[in-house]
Amino acid sequence: xxxxxxxxxxxxxxxxxxxxxxxxxxxxxxxxxxxxxxxxxxxxxxxxxxxxxxxxxxxxxxxxxxxxxxxxxxxxxxxxxxxxxxxxxxxxxxxxxxxxxxxxxxxxxxxxxxxxxxxxxxxxxxxxxxxxxxxxxxxxxxxxxxxxxxxxxxxxxxxxxxxxxxxxxxxxxxxxxxx
Amino acid sequence: xxxxxxxxxxxxxxxxxxxxxxxxxxxxxxxxxxxxxxxxxxxxxxxxxxxxxxxxxxxxxxxxxxxxxxxxxxxxxxxxxxxxxxxxxxxxxxxxxxxxxxxxxxxxxxxxxxxxxxxxxxxxxxxxxxxxxxxxxxxxxxxxxxxxxxxxxxxxxxxxxxxxxxxxxxxxxxxxxxxxxxxxxxxxxxxxxxxxxxxxxxxxxxxxxxxxxxxxxxxxxxxxxxxxx
Numbered sequence: 407x408x409x410x411x412x413x414x415x416x417x418x419x420x421x422x423x424x425x426x427x428x429x430x431x432x433x434x435x436x437x438x439x440x441x442x443x444x445x446x447x448x449x450x451x452x453x454x455x456x457x458x459x460x461x462x463x464x465x466x467x468x469x470x471x472x473x474x475x476x477x478x479x480x481x482x483x484x485x486x487x488x489x490x491x492x493x494x495x496x497x498x499x500x501x502x503x504x505x506x507x508x509x510x511x512x513x514x515x516x517x518x519x520x521x522x523x524x525x526x527x528x529x530x531x532x533x534x535x536x537x538x539x540x541x542x543x544x545x546x547x548x549x550x551x552x553x554x555x556x557x558x559x560x561x562x563x564x565x566x567x568x569x570x571x572x573x574x575x576x577x578x579x580x581x582x583x584x585x
Numbered sequence: 586x587x588x589x590x591x592x593x594x595x596x597x598x599x600x601x602x603x604x605x606x607x608x609x610x611x612x613x614x615x616x617x618x619x620x621x622x623x624x625x626x627x628x629x630x631x632x633x634x635x636x637x638x639x640x641x642x643x644x645x646x647x648x649x650x651x652x653x654x655x656x657x658x659x660x661x662x663x664x665x666x667x668x669x670x671x672x673x674x675x676x677x678x679x680x681x682x683x684x685x686x687x688x689x690x691x692x693x694x695x696x697x698x699x700x701x702x703x704x705x706x707x708x709x710x711x712x713x714x715x716x717x718x719x720x721x722x723x724x725x726x727x728x729x730x731x732x733x734x735x736x737x738x739x740x741x742x743x744x745x746x747x748x749x750x751x752x753x754x755x756x757x758x759x760x761x762x763x764x765x766x767x768x769x770x771x772x773x774x775x776x777x778x779x780x781x782x783x784x785x786x787x788x789x790x791x792x793x794x795x796x797x798x799x800x801x802x803x804x805x806x807x808x809x810x811x812x813x814x
Contacts, residue, residue: 424744427751436740436747439732443743457697458684465680466673471755473672476701477665478750483743487702490664491730494683495694498719499729508730512705520698520706522717522727524646535651535690536631536643542685543634543641548678 413504417451427475431467434475437508442516444479448472449506457494457505472507485513489520615660620711624658634682638674641682648717648725651690653682655714662710664701675714682716692718696728 416423416435423435426446434448448471454460460468476488489510493500512518527535605613615621622628624640633653634641644652655675661667676697683695698715700706719725 424740426744426747427755436744437732438740440735440740441731441733443735443739444747446747457680458687460680462677462680465677466670469672469676470669473664473667473669474754475747475751478747478754482746482750486704487700487707488664489705490699490701491728492679492697493694493728493730494697495687495692495719497693497721497723498696498717500694510705510730512702514704516704518731520700520728522648522725525649527647527650531650532631532643532645536633538689539633539643539651539653539682539685542689543681546634546681548636548674548681 411453411502411504413447413449413502413506414451414453417449426478427471429471431464432471434471434509441510441518442512444483444485444509444511446475446479446509447506448475448509449504454505455503456500457492460505468507472509476509476511479509479511483511483513485511485516487512489518491520611660614662614710618660618709618711620656620709620713621660624656634678636678638671639678641678644715648715648728649692649719649723651686651692651718653716655679655682655716656711661712663707663712664699667712679714679716686716686718690718692720694719696725698728 412421415421417433421435423438425433425435427434427448430451432448432450434446437445437447448468450460450464450468452464457465472490476490480488489508489512491508491510492498492506493508494505510518602610602613619628623630623642631643631645632640633643637658639655639657641653641655644654655678657667657671657675659671661671664672679697683697686692686695696715696717696719698717699713700708700715701712717725717728719728
């Protein structure tokens, strides 16, 4: 816990926030000045300034809970969807130096619009970005996820063949299921 | 947002659409889904990462250069359809991308954005995370989250409704977790009521569940929506 962090204080039960969920790792409460009704802030009890500091196991837990809270808000208040937003870093408009997830229930004519304007990049600019990022992800192993090698041109044919086979099997299976 | 047109399949809707089993419908959706076709390699994309559960591609109409989409390999339209491990994995990958962007794109942050449902701005029938590199003054103020003044009583009402739902959705877990905590922390005297109280601690007026439920159902969703305007 970090001193003088508002979210840590809430996590420690010192805030006067309207808590909607709590376990030993996370706490979720209603935002005092919400974007829409049911706007929830979900945060870790441990103090992490930005998302990169949060261990993978906690990320897994936080977003599992975010999904449930999203469904709960949706079912409790009706509406047509939710936005889940992480503002990570000052450039992204992060207000508190404590990682948190915002869950915003949406409904018709709620006055919100997160629709950004698309930027048109030249083919060259796109390729530069692609290559720069690929250099970093090439050696990346994330969360025990089995890394797949780049799909080489030659493999493409065999891959599609395999898929077709899979589809056949799938169809056969569903046929057998019909009584 | 990606605006690529789907592959020209040339075939209309199959006649037996109504008679399809859920599995067949899923399969049909998958064939029609542009992102499923990107994942299978039938449609070209600028792929920057792939593992057994997900794929990351550059958004061809980015909000900022380096805007990445992270897609589950299996076809899920919305968040609640996905298994917990896939949800977790997608966000772990998003975290990694946020870190990469900070390191190599000379940005000072990343917005991780999910539009879950059409009203939330979802455009494609395939669930995805947006990871958008950000820096001060990048003219993406549209991603700032507005704040509104609401009354204390409205907040309490919303809290009550959400607590009730989340307790149903996670009921068993909350009890288990509360018990865990109970064992750790010194045991209060009224042991029996600990579980209930833990969940409803912030509610100042004690809700009398069954009875008050009926009264509240008179408050329509429209009333709630109106309050915000």
